[in-house]
Amino acid sequence: MLKTTLTILFIFGFIYFGFSQQVSGKVLTKSNEPIPFATIQIGPNYGVITNEEGNFSIETQGFTASDSVYISCLGYEKIGLLLQEFSSKEYKLSDQVNELHEVYLTNKPLTIDSIMLYVNKNLKRNYKSDLVSYDIFSRRTEYIIGKDANFEIDKSTGFKKKQLEAFNKDLDGLEKSLLTNKSKQYTEFVGSINIKNEEDSKLEVDKAIRLLDERNNQSVEMLTDKAKDIVLKHLDKDKIYTVKSGLFTMSDSVSLNEDRSKVEDTFNSLKFIRNMVHKMVNDYAFSSKTILNFITDTKKYEYAIKDITFIGNEMVYVISYAPRRSSADFEGTFYVSNETFAILRADYKFAKGRIGEKFNLKFLLGVKYIEQNKNGFVIYNRNEDGYYYPNYMTDQLERYFYVDRPIKFKDNNSSEKVSFDFKVEGIFKEKNEILVMGEKNITASEYAATTEKRKIDYETLKAFDPEYWKDYNVLEPLKEMKDFKVID
Structure with missing residues (x-):
């Protein structure tokens, strides 16, 4: 009897715990093309999506x-299998065979105007943006492509030849680091964004990492710090200077001997990250300032x-869309349910000739800034409450920048001065991705x-660690991130 009981317990334990593992695989078409953003789902509310290369990892514990495991994507036949059959391998989806397509088209479908009318009429019924808490995984990728750089002392007094050579050597190193650096930096975290309304939210971060080579960090803050360090290294810290750039006096009493802390890394501060996440959720939940104006501003498209x-x-x-008026920014495709007229999936990119914010005072002040090549993508899931919530969101943007300014340091107590030529041109690229791992409605008191x-307590890694997120269903990284490693 005891032996039989132990045998039953062993078999039951194998059935229940034998699948406590992470399954990794790839979703492909029948012609072996990767399928990005396909859904791998276990049960009604648990799953992940594939990345842009078609890869995924999912924890099956519990x-x-x-x-049942289901693998699906819009435009493809869904496949289903038991968890005991689900293993780390490639899965191929067949194209959706649309047998009703021809019949439906000949039976006078809804006009595009009617579809868009019903879509906008049902936005408040289909989407909810207030008093929602999202469990999220966030990944941010950023890097600079340097196009031109020239930091050089133009005129100086009070410097010996060797001092000037040392000064210019350090400035040459800064130029080289901008123009030759190819490294990217990655920031990831798991946490919750609690949203009260369009204006107020709170971010709780459970775990966060950064993959970056601090020697090649090309963030705006780090470049500023490096330039400042070079100035502090070579100028006399016991003197008081007047600093002038172009036509403007920046300060007439600068002491280089002050204890100055490094510039705050605003791109990784909690406030910056929270505002970024909140804005993306607002945009994709059709708030009053949604970026998806190609849905709401139908007269423009x-x-x-x-x-x-x-x-x-x-x-x-x-449905495909393109600008009708010059005030429209985007072009792309979106998918609309015939049952609820909800947007199930949408993509967008700047239409030809369109740009974002710009600032062009190149000839007057030597400064130019342009947002360009913006594009994004969103997938929605329908929750048990009947609302559609963003499941995966991504947004990419390039920021072109150009600065060409002379900078002068003049000693207030003598005629000694140093003049720099400061010229830098490049493109700052960023990509933000958010995978929603769960959502729930909250009350005002729960939000409070x-x-x-x-601040966010990041752990800085020198190499990609495939085990770091093993207890979470996160977005599978791309190959370039898996290959990240800081070489000492």
Whole structure:
């Protein structure tokens, strides 16, 4: 009897715990093309999506051998299997066979104007942006492509020849680091964004890492620090200087002997990250300032029904759009449910000739700034409460910058002065991705009870660690991130 009981317990333990592992794989088309943003789901509310290369990893702990796994993507046939059959390998999806497509088209489908009317009429019914808490995984990728750089002493008094050579050598090193650096930096965290309304939110971070080579960090703050360090190294710290740039006096009493802390890394501060995440959620939840104006500002855009596909038995319109007026910014495609008229998926990019914010005083002040090549993507999941919530969001942007300014340091107590030629040109690239691992509605009192730390405590890694997020269902990294390693 004891032996039989132990045998049953062993078998049950194998069935239940034998699948407590991470499964990694790739989703492909029948022609071996990767399928990005396909969904791998276990049960109704648990799953991940593939990355841009079609790869995924999912933790199966807590599920049994008889649980079902579904792999699906818009435009492809869904496949289902038992968890005991689910292993680390490639999975191929067949194109959706649209048997009703021809019949439907001949039976006078809804016009595009009617579809867009119903989409906007149902936005408040389909999407909720206030008093929601999202469990999220966030990844930020950023780097600078230097196009031109010239930091050189133009005129100076009070410097000996060797001092000038040493000064210019350090400035040459700064130029080289900008123009030759190819390293990217990655920032990731798991946490919760608690949203009260369009204006107020709180971010709770559970775990966070940065992958960066601090020697090659090309953030705006780090470049500023490096330039400042060079100035402090070579100028007399016991003197008081007047600093002038171009036509303007920046300061007439600068002491280089003060204890100055490094410039705050604003791009990784909690406030900056919280505002970035909140803005993305607001944009994709159709707030009053949504970036998805190609849905809400229908007079600015032209639309066309590009195709009809299915998710299970649900018919979906595939709609393309492009600017009708000069005030429209984007072009792309989105998918609309025929049942609820909800947007299920959407992509956008700047249309030809379109740019974002710009600042061009190149000839007057030697400064130019342009936002360009913006693009993004969002997938929605329908929750049990009937609302659609963002499941995956990404946004990419390039910021072109140009600065050409002379900078002068003049000793207030003598005629000694140093003049720099400061010229730098490049493109700052950033990509933000957010994977929603769960969402729930909260009350105003629950929001008030949440707390937010003053900063994010990052752990800085010198190489990619595939085990770091093993207990979380996060977005599988791209190959370039997996290859990240700081060489000493």
